[in-house]
Structures are given as C-alpha cells and as structure tokens.
Amino acid sequence: MDIIPVCSICSLRIRMEYSRMRDIIKWFWSYYREYPYVLAVMIFLTPVQAAIQVTIPRMMEFTVDFVKNREVSGNAAAVWLDNIGQQLGLSSAATFTLTLVALGLVASILYAYVQGHRAWMNLRLEWLFRQKAFNGITDKGPDFFNRFRTGDLVTRMTDDVAEKLSWFACSGIFRFYEALLMVTFALAMMISIDPKLTLWTAGPLPLLILIFFKSASVLDKRYDYLQKRISKFNDVIEACFSGVRVVKAYTREKAQKQKFSRAAEERRKAEISAIKVHTIVESLYMYIWQFGIIIVLLAGGYMVINSNLSLGKLIAFIYYVVYMIFPMFDIGQFLVKSRQSTVSIKRLMELEKVKPMVCDNGTKTIKSDIKGDLSLENVTFSFPESNRKIIDNISLDIKAGSTVALVGRVGSGKSWLVNLLPRLADPSGGTIRLDGYDLRQFNLADLRRNIGYVPQEPALFSDTIRNNIIFGRDDITDPIVEWAVEVSQLKDEVATFPDGLDTAIGTRGVAISGGQK
Template sequence: MKSESFVKSHLIRYKWQYLFGTILLSISSLLQLQIPKFLETFADHVEASTLTQTILIQLAIYITLIGFGIAFFRSSGRIFIFRLSRILEKKVRRSLFTHWVKMPSQYYNKQRIGDLMSHAINDVNLIRDVAMRGIFLTIEAFILITVAVITMAITINVWLTLLVILPLPGLTYLTYKFRLQIQERSTKVQEAIGHLTSTVQEFCSGIRVVKSYSQENHERQRFKRDNQHNVKANQQLILTNSMFNSISIGIVGLSYLLSIFFGGLLVMNGTISLGEFVAFNTYLSLLIAPVENLGKVINTLQRGWASNIRLRNILNTEPEVKDESMVQEDGEVHGEIHIENLSFSYPESNEVALKNIHLTVPRGSSLAIVGRVGSGKTTLINVLTRMYNPPKGTIFYDGRDIYEIPLKTLRKSVGIVPQENFLFSSTIAKNIAFDPEHYSREDVAEAAKLSQVYNNIIEFPKKFDTPLGERGISLSGGQRQRVSIARSLIKEASIFIFDDSLSAVDGETEEKILQGMKEKMNEQTTIIVSHRISSIKHADQIIVMEEGRIAERGTHESLLKEKGLYRRMYEKQTFGHENIIGD
C-alpha cells in the first residue's frame, strides 16, 4: 500500500515484543496508582489525629518500595520499546538505501544531494520517534488515564470524576484543528533542511572553484539566506507546537481547577473525606503528565506521518531502468554488439538525441567514436550500457535483445571508464579493486601498471594504502583518470568502454596505456570515445557522430581519403590546432 505506515507494519511484526513492553509499563502505571491510596491513608490519620510514628514509617517504606518498583518496570519497558524503535530505524534506512541503489543514474540527475540526505536522516529519525516516544507515551498515557479515571469514579466520587474529565475531550477538537498545520509546517522544515544541506554539500565539493573565483562572500550570503529560511521554517513549527501544547496544558489546568473547587465543596459538606480529596487530586496530578504527553504524541504523529508520506513516495517510485519479468539469470555477454535503427530521446525531452543508428561491432574488435560537442557520443554509450532505456529491438548483444539480459549480467560484462573520474574516499587499492570479485594485491598492481599509474603510486609513503581525500582530491587530474582506468582494466569483462578517458594524460603516457590495453584486450570488444585522433587511429572501425547520426564510418586510412569531418579533425590536430571535441 502506498500510504501504509512504517510504524503500523512494524507493530504488527513485533506485536508480541510490544505486548511484553506494554505489560512492563502496565505494572509501572499500576504501581504509580497505589501512591494516592497511601496518601489518602496518611491524610485520614492526620484528620482523625491517629497518625503514629509506626504508621508514618510503614507508609514511607511502602512508598519507597513502590518508587523503586516504578523506576524498575518503567525503565525496563522504556528500554524494551526504545530498542524496538531502533530496529525500525535501521530497517527503514536500509530499505531507503537499497531502493536508491536500484534507481538508475538518471534519477539522481533530478534530485539534490541535500534532499536525499535529509530523507535518510531527518525523516527516518521522525519515523523512529513515532515508534519510540510516540508508542511509549501513548501506552503509558492510555493505561494511567483509563485506570486512574475508573479508580477515581469507583472509589471516590463518580460525579466529581465526570465533571473533572469534561474538558478533556477538548483535546480531540484541538488535535483536529492543528493536525494539518503541523503536517504542513513539518514538511516545510524538512524541505528547508534539505536545501541547506545541499548548499553546504555544493560548497564543500566546489571549494576550489569558490576560492579560485573569490566567491567566499557570495557563498556566505547564500548560506546566510538558506540558513535564515531554515530558522523561519523551524520558528513557524515551534510556534504551532507551542500554541498546541499551551492550550493542552490550559485544558488540563481547567480540570484541576474544577477538582479543587468542587472537591473542596464535597469535603466541606462531608460527601468525601479529606483523605479521598487528597487521593483524588493526586490521581489528577498523575493524569497531568500523560495528558500533556498526548499533545506531544499527537505532534510527533503528525510530523511522523508527513515523513512517512515522503518516504513512501520515494519507495513507491519505480526505477525506469530495471529487469523485465521474463529475464533469465543465466547466460553471459561475449562481446558482439549489433545496433539496428536506433533512435533515442532523453526522458522529458522532445529533442531526438540519436537518429537511425545502424552499427555492428564484432566480438574482440575495437570501435572508436569521435564527433563534435553534443553530437551524441556519450548518449550512445549511455544506451549501450542501459543507463537509459533504448527502444526495444534496437540493441543486441550476441544476438540477444538488451532487455533479455539481466542488468547485473550486463554491468558485470562491461568495464567502463566514464568521463567523470569519480574516486571514493578510501585507499588507492580499494578504489582500483572496486568490484564484487576479490582481487589480490598483485592484480591491483598489474592493473595499475597497465594504466601507467603504478610508478606514481609507489612513490607515495603508503603506496597502494594511501588514503584519498574527498573524490580523490589528493591526486592530480591525470592520476585520478589513470586510477579509474585501472579500476576498469582489473575487471574480467568482455567489453571495455573508455569514454574520453585519456584526455588528462600526455601523448607519451597515452601511447603506453593504449599499448597495454591492446595486449590485455586481444579477445575483448573495445569501444573508445575520444577527441584525440591519436587515441583511436588504430581502431578496427571508426564512426564520426554528427547531430545524433553516424556521419562517417570506416578505418583511419579510409576516412582520411574521404576528406570529410574526420579528415578536417585530423588536419587540425596534426598541425597543432587541437579542436576539443567531447561531450
């Protein structure tokens, strides 16, 4: 169910554990309700002038023992229920992250990192609060209020009890009036937190750009604006909560006023004794905290429900790129690629990015893709690796439609070095061996040698165990790029794709990398996207992209003879006027 509550399903699953926690709280509540009886006895003895030292000591011992009992059972119930709430927190956060792992990369193009972090932290914490404080206070309040009211009515005076609890239904109306406002303002607070988190995340990631352009003051003003917006959103929520809690306390105070006034009249006319009056007001004082807590619980429930809706909306978002129901898990991808009449547009875009692409790449051969900026090179790579869904019946691997191949099998069979060389904040070795398969240190070193980054790594004090900063910032651009290449080369893939992945290295290093790749990938299919002719001139097949179409195709020699776009690119680079053509 799209609106199913996380807490509800959690309560059903752990119903027996919650029942045990309820029993512990019930014992604690029942023990609390014994204290008014002892105070009644004390007051009656005082009124009758029969209080002795023995009676006083006995009452003190009984109240002390009951106090220890209350502390033990209440703490035990609290620990038990709070522990269950942490289980829910872990479960929801795990479900959220698992869902995000399944989502395609295009999903993250539409999301801000700060919003995602806010969902994973703040929204999950609010769900936990419902299962923790919300359930704990609700159980305790229900037991205390129910048993106390019944006891007051039976043992003291039923009419006084009815009169005192008469204002309490006003809490129901109050809850109804504040419910939507609390939900709305809670949502605005979460949005403000997400926006503020995104601002901080972008600043930290782009600190070098900020410093380079002397934009510190601009970023301070931007943070100040977002921070103030967050403060205002929280102030509005605090105002609503304060009004709700204040009126709730006022309703409780009205009940207490009625008890003092009319209870006093009953004592004066002899309807109830002084001890019963003391006991009655003690019962009522025990009700004040639970009734006040109900206001907090309702506030928590409203905020939790708003978080529940947000998280459910995320979890009910189906990934656009996923396995078809008829996909079988067996089978491998060997490397033959066939594209037939492929036309493609990005989601939510009316512009055609690829037009009538026909292409065959035999197994073990090499394909090079060149073209101007925005010609469709990276788009073609995206649909080949199913980062985006191509039309059915247009892309085939080994004669099988791409939709018949499980995503896990496809991704395992393709080693790709994207344009953005992302490195994780771990060691160099872990970045290179970033794969489900286990690789030895020798495998890691061999991949580093092939990508011509080995000599740089062993110069570091900790060599392959050198920790990298955020996004590998401690390495140069060329080193990051070569570590990314090593991460791809270490895979036992049948297809390798290099999307303009040699742009940050010099010509001599490039030649060494290409030679090493050629020796390693003599049986693998290789696709190289580049703006450098030197990187692709030895490819078995070269295609030139222009406005989403294949404008030219052939070998290096045959394309030079055509005197077309490829020839012009070659001449510009040969004469030193390098034209940067990349996506």
C-alpha cells in the first residue's frame, strides 16, 4: 500500500487553495478596476493604519516602564522619542502621553476613512454584480430559460449577490487583508520584545491551520447544497403564485401548501447544517487564540517575577495578543465566507458561461425601401446539445404582402419556425433570407425593430396598461397609444378601469381577463 506523506497532502491543498483564491480575485478584479481610486485607498492606507495601530502597545510599554522606573528605558525608539520631546521642551511623561494620543487619533481617522470606502465599495459592487448578471440573462436564448427556472434565477440575483457576495467582495477580502497585516505586524513587534515568549504565544497557530484544511471541503458541500435548496424554495413560490388561477380552478391549494412545506423544511435543514459548521469554525478561530492570553499571563508573569521581562513589555505583549483576537476572528470568518462566496461565484459564472443562441454580428440596417420577400432554404433547427430536430429541412418562399398560415399538429415546430424570423434563435442548418440577404447580416436590434411579433401567449408586466402598451419605448406619444387602443378595440374596455390607461394590472395581468390580455 502506498503511503502519501502528510506534507505532500498539505502542499496539494495549499496549491488548490491558491488556485481557488486566484480565480476568485481574477473574477473580482473585473469589477475592482472600475474604481481604481477606492481600490488604491484600501490597498495602501490599510497597511499604514495597521502599522500605526501596532505601535500603540509599544508606546504603552515605554510609558509604563517610565512610570515604574522613573527613567526612560534603554529601547532605541524610546530614547529617540524622548530626545525629540526634550528638543520641544516637553517632559518624558508628556512626550509619551501626547504620542499615544496622536497615534490613537491618526489610527482612528485612517480606520474611519478606509471603512467608509469599504462600505461604499460594498454597495457599488453589489449593484455591478446584479447589473452584469441581469444584462447577461436578458441576452440569453430560450434554451437558457429552459435550463434555469425563474425562482433559481431570482435566488442567484438576490441571495447569492446580496447575502453572499456583496459584503465579502470588499469588506470580507479587505478585512482579511487588514487582519493578515495586523497579525504580521503584531508578531514582528512581539518577536522584537521577546522571541521565546512569542513562540509560546503562537502555539495555537498550527491548530488553526489544521482546522481550516479539515473544514474547507465540508463547508463547500454544505453551502452548495444550501444554495440549491434556496433556489428550489423560490421555484416553488414563483410557480405557485404565477399559476395561482390554475391552482384555484383545480382546488390544488392543499397540494401546493404541502409542496411549499417540504421545500421550506429542506431549506431549514440545509441552513442549520451550514450554520453549524460556520459557527464551529468561527468560534474555534476566535477562542482558541485566546489561549494565547493565558500563556502570556502565566509565562510572561513568571518572567516579570524573575526580572527577565519588564512590566511594560508584559503589558505590550498582552495588548498584542488581544489585538490579534479579532483579526484571527476575521481570518476565520474570511475562510468560512470565502467557501460560501466561492459557491455563489460559481453559480453566477454558470450563468455567464451559457452562450447566447444568437450572436449580434450583423451590420446591415433595414432601409425604408425594403420589399419584405422572405426565403427559407433547407432550414433545420434543434436546441444546442440536442440531437432532436424541431424543424427539419424546410424550404419556403414568401412574397412581400402575402399572408401565410402554418398548420400542423401540436409540437410540430410551427412556433419555432416563426421564432427564427426575429432571430430569437438561429437555424442549426440552412439559411433564412430577407430580400436576398441572410438575416444574420442585419443588425439584430434593427431587424427586430422592423418585425411585428405577437406571441400566442400574452406576457404582461406588473405595471400600468399604458406602460405595457409602450413596452419601454420612449418615442411613443399619447396619440399613438390611444390609436393602438382603438385599433385593438380596447377603448371601451379601458374606459371601465378606475384609472383608465394608468390602471395597474398586476403580475402577468392577473387583474384582467384572458380576452383583455
């Protein structure tokens, strides 16, 4: 039996973690680069703030030793600072006190400044995540929406972005960055005071590293499962509410309640399962490190009693260990949240990787003198990654001004043949021509702008009647809207609504009849 050395396993996991973190930073970088000034503030001022913060315990050391011994300690920094104070006409006590106040004030101002930029960046990145995801989704083809249900997409756009990514994207990463700096600077200061006591104090570190490696895969699995349960939960809600008329008509309320209850219970169990591991890991990172305080008090106190360590240095040591408690908590929180965020990033990248069914590479525009002759030459269509042909080798010539009716059995491809004309999808084989030009040669927006398309199932939005008629076009004036209402014989119907054209009709037109839709 082959035996794999433990160090090889650790090395492999470190490489895997490095690769994972590199992918995360690369994904975030595409958003960070939009705001270089804010990024520069957080990158360059955080070390300055951390460096000033860790000098405060050394000043406490100098002050305590001065008060206890009635003289400045032999530390070169203390002597240099005292000399500057004397040149300014200040006593040693005043010099150390004013320096402590100044350092605390500067550190507080820098911390508030950096924190403000973090908070702003969190909100801005959340907006960018949502905007990019939404813009990408609207460019996808019908196959995309067959693969991802509405509830799942809503979960990815809300829970994955707002709950899992918005805080981690900036504050999570840069609090980790700050925590690493604080731990590094504090350890450097502790080593400069007493290397042996530092070694004793840092005893819990290997245990914390081991906890991270042991918990990483468990966190990944539980967060992935949790996000899938949340998506399923939202799917159930969306399906029930969007089809509430059918549910009512067939008295399926009880079945829907049971289905919702099962989805809610699955989500509850997944939430509890993830929170258990989350809480354990964060607690271990925060509280194991506090054993360092006990070590400092015991070992450091013994050294002070035996005159091997000054009281000021012991106090500075205690400050540094306390300083590192919350950074260690931030590191633990980062390691937990990074697993959670990795799952959410993968779910967003999964949406990004689905290629649109139609590429807008055409440059030709439709001119006013267009005739409108359509020609279908050996047109075949099937969904990507599917061998089933929905349309198989259709050839057809339609002259401008003529009327054509497509007749066939259910599922024979009539709707999809029509969908190919505004390029909701492109043929898998063959060509569709307009006045002799391949449809793919035309600019997509211009082509669709010149096609009147009425789907067999009306799709209405939760808005007013007027806005549903205009449908996002700013160039439509009120006279044109009124003309459209009159032509479609809706004038008398609209007059019966309380607010006329400004009446809200609810999601999918739930407040109006099928004929009115």
